[in-house]
């Protein structure tokens with residue numbers, strides 16, 4: 001019998017909801033069968049904790065006296081974008097400090113804000129009749145400013161590629177340090193815990209879905225950039241390599257550094273580990289067919305990151321069980337593997353979210369609109385005005 | 389008499405025995421293999437201490453490099469900050485001696501210092517700077 005989100009929310013309220021995480025549901029289905037699982041289990045929690053470069057924060061500082069229309073803005077020497085109203089800025093996670101370079105960036109400012117630390121704000125302006133001030137230097141923290149929310153244009157990738165290096169030198173990439181001559185291979189997905197791999201056609205995950213983000217309760221705002229529903233899929237619906245993505249939003253003032261963390265990939269730059277949890281309602285047996293996937297059912301492609309081109313040579317497919325075993329074979333050679341996203345952290349977020357639901361602190365929402373099932377996924381070509 | 393602690397990396401197609409034998413015979417060096425890790429289908433790594441005359445050590449090192457062995461100074465110490473670590477496992481892909489691994493059950497990082505040969509390959513890799521190598 002099918003369940004509705006309303007019925008599931010009532011169960012949460014009544015204290016008799018059954019919640020498992022996306023790892024626990026695998027065994028439950030194997031032991032009890034799909035039909036019983038669909039009947040018994042109401043919600044499956046999914047999660048991911050990985051570096052997500054396309055993250056950043058909208059901040060509003062409030063007005064100074066006399067006021068200023070900020071033109072150029074720095075937070076702890078990290079530039080923020082202020083081509084908005086007078087005291088609104090967008091601070092990107094990967095923006096680097098002008099004084100410390102790769103040792104500190106936008107993600108660190110966001111982390112400092114979350115921790116309640118003091119941040120130096122500096123801004124310049126051209127000065128107008130309504131905003132006469134031309135420069136300002138002051139200090140802020142998350143209590144002194146008005147709004148501070150993350151708005152991440154692309155998070156929660158549905159699968160990602162494996163990176164390796166065929167060249168003769170060590171390379172430093174956003175997929176980590178890659179040793180020469182296939183010395184190692186890195187990957188980045190929570191696999192069987194990943195939200196979009198457990199709901200591969202976004203039946204329940206949509207715009208307006210309430211999510212757990214960095215310790216706060218936030219929402220899916222839109223489909224993410226480079227959302228690619230037309231990516232090649234296998235029979236269980238999961239994509240081979242990157243497919244759907246999500247744009248997400250959440251209040252920084254409610255976040256905790258347990259679930260979001262600034263990171264530096266040596267030689268590449270600054271990024272942000274985002275912890276995101278998404279509850280999937282078990283509406284019917286069809287959802288169980290999606291939720292039963294395990295690491296060995298999810299495949300991805302091995303790509304050669306030493307080739308500095310958009311299309312990289314590939315070395316075949318592997319599944320996440322092989323990747324998590326610690327080594328895979330590439331061209332007959334045994335290659336050690338490592339993840340750049342944290343399975344242990346993703347698991348703890350899935351459990352944390354399950355507990356929030358059981359404690360009646362987190363209710364589900366019906367999506368207000370579906371994510372696109374068709375979307376252009378194009379490239380940037382270098383063209384003249386005549387060619388376009 | 390001088391002493392140098394080095395990490396030698398042997399590509400998979402080089403056989404270690406004759407090379408180390410020549411170090412002793414032709415360069416009059418004595419060596420002490422502190423740790424070694426040679427895995428089939430992969431590169432071999434040896435942490436050793438060379439002792440002998442300084443010019444002979446230099447010659448020996450040149451000979452090794454010409455034979456295709458990569459040489460680096462061993463680090464003095466390594467620490468892994470368990471509080472900072474987020475258990476991604478990135479470093480485990482770089483560690484050939486399996487001193488850095490993820491626990492198959494908890495998926496959390498395990499560090500077995502006894503297996504570490506101080507090769508330094510895991511340096512410059514941790515996204516949260518939890519691994520510190522002293523050179």
Ligand code: SF4
Nearest residue numbers: 483504505507508510
């Ligand atoms: S230095 Fe790092 S990579 Fe090398 S053996 Fe020790 S732990 Fe492993």
Ligand code: SF4
Nearest residue numbers: 473474476477479514
């Ligand atoms: S790379 Fe750093 S954070 Fe990741 S498991 Fe190793 S020590 Fe921990």
